[in-house]
Amino acid sequence: MINKKIIVVGCGSIGARHLKNLFSLRIKNLVAVDLDQKRLENLKRDIPNLKTYKGLETALRKEKGIDAGFVCTPTSLHIPVALKLAEAKINLFIEKPLSHNLKGVLKLVKLVKGKKLITMMGMNYRFHPGLKLIKQIIDERKIGKIYSIVAFGGHYLPDWHPNADYRKEYAAQKKLGGGVLLTSIHGLDYLRWLVGEPKWVFGHIDKVSNLEIDVEDVAFAFFETDKRIKVSIYTDFLQRVPQHGLDVIGEKGTIKWNFYENKVDIYDPRGKKWISKKFKFETNDMYIDELKYFLYRLKLRKHIEDLNIEDGAKTLQLALAVKTNYSIRKYFSFSNEN
Template sequence: MKIIFVGLGSIGKRHLNILKKLYDDIDIIAFRSNKNSKNFSGVKNYYDLDKALAQSPDIAFITNPTSLHIKSAIKCAQVGCHLFLEKPLSNNTENIEELINIIEKNNLITLMGCNIRFNPVIKEIKQIISDLENRKLYSYRINCGSYLPDWRPDRDYRKIYSAKEGLGGGVILDLIHEIDYAYWLFGKATDIKAYTGHFSNLKINTEDVAEIILKNKENIIGNIHLDYFRVKAKRIIEIITEDYVIEGNLLNGELNILYKDKDINKVLNFKHEEMYEEQMKYFINCVKEGKKTFNGIKDGYEVLKIALKAKKEGYQ
């Protein structure tokens, strides 16, 4: 199996290392935009995407800046590459329908790179609420925040894509994981309200905070808080149902189910890297078996539309 990476920044390197750890029967090439980019053992670099694609890769990992995702994915899909698209799908909706048409015409397998769906807390919550049957689910709250300069201590945060609107940065697209798993757990939002802006002293030209209110067709109301300036990271979800409250901490694995007269508490131990490894194994297996994934490009498109609506609503 031959794999091409389009972009080998921080997230691309993570996926590359996981692939090399899990599989010894793969051939890896990479399209690099800069001839001074770091070389990686076992990876042959190309500086022209057409020449790289002429090597007939089976799978493309689209891990370059968000604003370049669709253009790169279209080229890879046209030559028959199955696609792993790092989140978010794009920073706008241009040419996404064209990409979807190519994917469907060529019967390609796609997966959005949303590793939080493989967090054991989210996986267990998905099972719990799937078993609710006719019991009522009322509302949910999601809170995700951290301090942007701490994300990559070896780099100036002002120069990474997160800080640049034109590259697809900003807290809504950057932390789209929360919108993605809300979509997975609770379905498509039919009404979206938001308030966003740049309120901290971070030297970026994107929004650093967002409050998003969502409602779906079952009238489940959700609130998603996202920020770049929380000095101590937090990633939690609370769900209120007719019979109990679910509290999940995605950072430390705590999962609590609170009834009126009792609590059930557990800790789902995991290492952060395991989510990426499970995601990788799932995707490669789907490609080998020709099986559609549970988070393909159409799902990524729906999630992106929610995020873009929130960005637009928030700045009005």
């Protein structure tokens, strides 16, 4: 058993997944907070000795010595919940995206720095074996200079969580911080991770379907990095057959990744052939791996520099730039809050 006490705030799909994964990693001292009593009762059947509360304030008052808090609420509530946990000197794991705007972000950054808290964003695709391989190939310049990268994906929102009414999910509601751009922000995050920071960005979002939502269901962005790499990304809530992949164009070769086929294809122009790298992979593996990384850093009391909330704020600002369709000239500054 790992001697850590962890509270998870928000026990919908991702919160429940984290609780079950933490339990599988031998974290036995778990606390769950959610307004839905039925959710909590279902989780108690799966996780022995799980402590449950319908309010965060009550949980923080009664539960002492909490080592880390997982923020898994609807997006618009991330910052208020994170601030309460940080005030209680609790290390933070915040699900993507950091928020739906920049309000309160600077306050949270200053607070966690002042209290020397460990923070991590829930960006599980950075732990995907295919993307990790591509990152290694790019960093080691195995296909030379990178010219461009194209990411694409999409899924049909009503099929996302088949047992739920999609109209009631946070992704479908503006007031909860929904919309395809923020819901699928993983793409913008791993593109920054793979090829660097944008110098400018052009974006377009729209609502084109008959889905009963008040947010965008399609998003497109194009940007150039500080290394002059051209990047584009497309995502939507519309595709009946989900897809997720990317192409990387380099001076000495091409890389193709397909999430659903569990493989990375690398074109070798010298041999004029494709080389396939296949791997065994289950979707939950990357969620487990990100938890292991967070728990390891928590155990050593080592701060996470590459995936902390400041990094999450950079990805958020890029998404907001796409939403408002403007060019970034001084990319990412906390000097002012929006």
